[in-house]
Amino acid sequence: MSVVTLRPKAKPMPQAAKNVIDVKDLSLVFETNDGPVNALSNINLSVDGGEFVSFIGPSGCGKTTLLRVIADLEQPTSGSISVNGMTPSEARQKRAYGYVFQAAALYPWRTIAGNISLPLEVMGIPKAERKDSIARNLELVNLSGFEKKFPWQLSGGMQQRASIARALSFDPHLLLMDEPFGALDEIVRDHLNEELLKLWAKTQKTVVFVTHSIPEAVFLSTKIVVMSPRPGRIHEVIDCNLGSERTLDIRESPEFLEIAHRVREGLRHGHSYDQAHL
Amino acid sequence: MKRSPLAIVAFLLAAASLVLPTGADAPGFFFFATPALLFAASALALFASASNSSLIALLILVHLAAIFLIGLLGSFAMAAPAMGYWCMVVAAWLLAWLAVQRLAALRPKSVGLQRMVNLALPVLFGAWLLILWEIVVRGFGVPAILLPPPSMIAARIAGSVPTLWADFQQTFLKAAIAGYVIGCGSGFLAAIVVDRVPFLRKGLLPVGNLVAALPVVGIAPIMVMWFGSYWQSKAAVVVIMTFFPMLVNTVAGLAASGAMERDLMRTYGSSYTQTLFKLRLPAAMPFIFNALKINSTLALIGAIVAEFFGSPIVGMGFRISAEVGRMNVDMVWAEIFVAALAGSLSYGLITLIERVVTFWHPSYRT
């Protein structure tokens, strides 16, 4: 990735460097036709500014649901949660976070530039500024020159990069990513992981990242939240700091393998008293 | 509790109707009961908490009021309904809308209850359409030629069952059904043939698609000339109208089975007919039923419109054009009611069969 000049005016770091996300005793019960489902049960978690936190766990463990609660796309049944010191709803109204979905979810009738411009239009940002932001963020994800292309003309990996640029376009401090690379093949995924890491180092955003890939979680995160299903809960939080200058080679290192081992063990234990259900 | 603006307006109107003159001739039971009822209903909507029991009470009150309002129409021999009456009508309507709104907002837990609510909503909507139609037409004295009130149409239906039955027999049971069966059947067989010959498929499909968009019903005068004015000519129109939709849809359906499934049949060394009956026809069923549904509507349209071009003195289309000429609009509405009933019932029947046959299709999975 080429060297990128950050925005000209130096933005102050998020003041509340502590506790960007604070979750206390949070539970969420879905009412379904087959009775209530405990999607989340007694979640306690805090995320500090500048952290890269991954939620990992088998399907049904509530990792995506937890992310959606942070984004105010689901409402918890009990407990409290604050995002940037506000309720998730207020945070959403203040446009505090960018959200990246499992699929790129680019609007097919808009060009790449048009897609990145979308949140800016919704937020009423003037045209000149929109143009700047589009150029800056496309460069950030290495997609300069693709402004006028339509989504279907790009590969899956490029589409997902465009959707990251879209999430960054209004410069939120918090980035919520829901298995953004889950649908991509492993080679593309490795590449994007590296790029995401550089981007994170450069922009100093707080990232919350949902994944079901152990190497991905270990490679990217400063903190790994291991979750387990039925009821969806946090099994273990593993600190993981492999230094800021990471390349893919690090995955061969003993430190990496050790953390990966701990995560795997955590997942296995979290799952163990669930065997009766299988 | 947030008070709905609808309830406030309804309350004010109901209060106004207590003092404004209604224009009724002699103060009878309805004269006093109707405004009182509406006043009670709007007070209920405004002040009672929005519980299920208050909603049911509101529904009962508002429909009682509607019956009373229609009853009150009988007492306007001398003068037209005045301001007070219309205030009551609007109040009743607003309250009914409010009740329907509250009913629609309910999300009952049990599936059976949800189904009942889902059925009740359109039924209430239709009922209020009829109620307002009746009240407005009679209240404003709209001439029956322009739009007869529903009660008059109902009376006409009840009074002319033999005529309606004879017309139905002629148009629906003979012309429409015969034409439908022949048209769909031949369209289906033609599709099987066309499907075997790729050259024909490429050539016929664009033509078939075009014909499906043409005003085919215009062929009716020619069919009447060829086949005479009896039901056979109507059936012929229906055959032509239903043939192409069936052809186009079946050909598309036969192409719908996936390449992987077809390869699988090949690995079994299955013959053309085996593949056709075990894979391609079942896969084509949703398309075929789509055509059957489109055609059920087309068949009725074709049979009725063809009768405009000449027919014996029986048949729905004949009756419509004859009674329109004599300005017996209520009879026309009666025929249209029968046509609507026949149309939606046959459509419903096909949908039912479709559900049984294509139970595996994603749109029916729960």
Added chain:
Amino acid sequence: MNFVRNSVLPVGTVLIGILAVWYAFTVILNAPFERDQAARANTTISTGQLIENTMAQERPVLPAPHQVAAEIRKTVFDISPTSKRSLVYHGWVTLSSTLLGFGLGTLLGILLAIAIVHSRTLDKSLMPWIITSQTVPILAIAPMIIVVLNAVNITGLLPKAMISTYLSFFPVAVGMVKGLRSPEIMYLDLMRTYNASKAQVFWKLRWPASMPYLFTSMKIAVAISLVGAIVGELPTGAVAGIGARLLAGSYYGQTVQIWAALIVAALMAAVLVSLIGLIATFVNRRMGARA
């Protein structure tokens, strides 16, 4: 080259086949009349003569294609378009009410769909009726609308256009409800994360997403509008329009005239539908659809 092989050649063959069958039937259907004539005149008629005669009758059971073509040429090109015997005149009468009705119907359908998508009450109470009404032979109502409106002195273009409006509004409303609901949950969630207003969700997401549905239903609507306008012309006592030509032709046994009117109506339908198809292609291209 592929286009020729996959499209022009097969379609051309089918069209030529239709023409051939048409000619064959012209001979078969019209021959009894010629034999009858010959028998009456106590002459025998050679097969060649018979075939020639069947294609040149005054009032054939089935006119030959070239007779219809000649009639169309005569009534379209040779007669001045202002004359009542010109098919251009009658075609325009039908077309104008078709277009007026289609325009109004489309507008009405879109507005209703917007209301239904935004109101749960309307969705639950009105939508079932709209779907049911699609199964009802609405066309049967056409003569009544015409006559009733004539009775209150609304005549001419408007009553016919109202039938077309009525007919075209249903497919558009149903299609647009589907279209406005077509965006996936993920797209809607995305707008929610931006805290977008209802109007923004509508203009930036629902409306563009519904475009393909709009054009598909507009194609159906314009075809049915034309049918409505033609049927609407039947009960007015054959004054003007394609429907009037059909009715007059059937009164006086003018089969050539009927067929000419039919073919012109078919051409009009084909042109209208493909015009909307063209607009759809253009809009889709603008909106980045695959070429």
